[in-house]
Amino acid sequence: EAYSKGIQARVIIVDEEQKYQSFKASNLAIAKSGTNNLEIAIAGLPMITIYKINPITHFFIAGMIKVKFANLINLILNRELIPELIQDNCNSKKIANVAQNLIANPDLMQKQIVESQNVLKILGLNSPESPSKKAAKKILSYFLAN
Secondary structure, rough: OOOOOOOOEEEOOOOOHHHHHHHHOOOEEEEEOOOOHHHHOOOOEEEEEEEOOOOOHHHHHHHHHOOOOOOOOHHOOOOOOOOOEEHHHHHHHHHHHHHHHHHHHHHHHHOOOHHHHHHHHHHHOOOOHHHHHHHHHHHHHHHOOO
């Protein structure tokens, strides 16, 4: 256990197994953008993606960012399925409002789960063929065609 600097909230550090148990015991995840979004989707847990960096850092890198979404599932779909609260939109009031909206709309949460599972299938989840083998086949077919 640890306490977060400046926040009067208890933080509990968990191992891998405890992480997946906590996903299964939860109704909604609020998570930073990253590969953890895929782990949450695999667990079948609806989520909200949040991300906020230092405003000065954001100012300098904003022009270099070429993607529309922070959540990997949204990037693949090229639309926002998973709510994203980024930078100025990432504050406690907005996070609470989006969370309340999702919790109040079970159909919206179910849609997020179903569509996320479809994206995971596109990525090859539960595929009998490994991602490495798929990539090798694609590369070989390209060279054989040319």
